[in-house]
Amino acid sequence: MLLAVYLDQPPPARTGGFGEQTCQECHWGTLNDPAGSLTLEGLPKSYAPAHEYSLKVTVQHPDLRRGGFQLSARDSRTGEQAGLLRPLNESVEILKESNSHLEYAIHTRKATRPSAAHTVSWSLIWEAPPASQPVAFHLAANAANDDDSPLGDSIYTLIIVKSAIE
Template sequence: MKKLLFPSILLSCYFILNSFMNNSALFQVHNQKNDFFTNGAPASRTGAPGEANCTGCHLGTANDGTTTSSISFSGNNNEYQSGQTYNMSLSISNGSNKNGFQIVAFDANNSNAGSLTVTDPTNTSIVTGSGNTYINQTSSGTGQTTWSFDWVAPSSNVGPVTFYYAYNVTNSNNGGDGDQIYLAQQTIQPFVDPTGFSPSPYETLSESFNVNYSRELNQLLLTFTSQNQSPYGIVKLYSINGKVIFSNDFAVGFGDNNEIINLQESLSKGIYLVSLFLDNNVVSKKIIVN
């Protein structure tokens, strides 16, 4: 029995050392991942149409951040003029001692509109991906609940510009569980000259477009005005994560249109985006299903 004692001790030491090394490696990888996201999320995490959001890494379900966050904009009447630079800031009212965000500016075609620029490099930084530019917090900026930056408006009128953003209220446990992700958006309109103005087809469509959802009938009711008699329009329904849930084309007439869209599956509670593709334009509306 004494002869077996020494090999047994060696074998036990081997398993203990091996377990420690494996756990140390996992710990290092885990910390590297957390350090990376503390310094800003990867691109395309704003929850904008076609994009993911931060729940891919922070788990849970995204919340509506409309009432707990706001964007300040230095332009008059919530309107932009082509080529002008505007001071902006994103503020959250329900932050913790460690927070993060990502924001992007899209036109109605979900393409970058204008240019976001960093004015506070200590607390914010630029990240790019899929041809788009975003602003994130830095590791120093996680202690903030307000982040400032500039936006240079497009060189020409591209119609309404929507700022989509996601923000993360963390529990500071250096893990993905227990954090709260919020999504929201704010739209800035182009400046309109009140003298001799004739609305463009896009502006007519954007101002007239409205969506209602009937849970009883599982239908979308679209109302809009078209200045061009396109042969058809396309409606797409997106989840809050940017996934296309439903797509359908339909005939469109000149003037006022009322279109009933029968959905294939009932919608569960949540926030959805309905986009109408018509006359080479895209307009969108958010709906909330209770």
Template sequence: MLPRAFPSLGGLIVLAFGLFKNGPPPAHTGGFGEPTCRECHFDADLNQPGGAVAITGAPDRYTEGRTYELAVTLRRAGMLRGGFQLAARFADGDSLGRPAGSVARIDARTAVVWDTITHVGYIEHTALGSGVSNATARWTIRWTAPADPRGAVVFHVAANAANDDESPLGDFIYTTSLQVPAARR
């Protein structure tokens, strides 16, 4: 009988986690019961002190059909790579959890992926967009508000402050959300 070669568990982990340089699978923002990046990068508790993720550029109230430029900023000392995933969904009412408007990339640092079951569009980092400068990763995206506003919109984002060793260990996951009501008519 010939000996069988079994890859080590460590090798499988590195292989599996190295595949997410272009972003995680859809539905990892932490919103509406979704998991976060911590599902795979599980070494540290969620939202550890020393880092943060923020969403900026959103209006106080959105206007139907208008396009806004938003930024996702991740900060953590020692971070060598960064990643994120964001979704925009209705925050309440009959449309709770459904897609609210659309997200779009501005450059090659981000990409949009779709959940084919929920029809939610997720915008996330690409390999090109995982670079960090001065312990900060920043991505700029476009969000077009829903043409038929059905209430407040909530943005959920999960982000990975990674140590770039292509393993699930030594990374820090941060989440935040931002709710924006529709403009008064």
């Protein structure tokens, strides 16, 4: 089956930000079902330029058996890459778009299984940009039921905008 090429990782540019699609392009199910949640922890109220932050992405849903996510950090005005993304451990890898220099953090295949009941988390580092700029974090996640079909998954999206410390 042709679609099997996507089994290992979702394609980049599916965060829902700046006109992008989300995981819903291929996974059909509810959007932002209140029975579950998508959270991003580790960002301060305002960031310090060039400082490194450890971020944790968590998705949970009562029907979750596998999970995945995608995250980008871009200038909220221009859509250009803001700062740098790095994995903190083997749960995350970074896809880099060669022409746009955009970075997309995504789950690795081995990090799609729940770590706690109905919950998957991933850890990464965001190195803030050296100069002050408003940064939009766009996230999309899939709380999947692991039935090897695109049906019945729960897709979540999240947008967080941060500015630098004055």
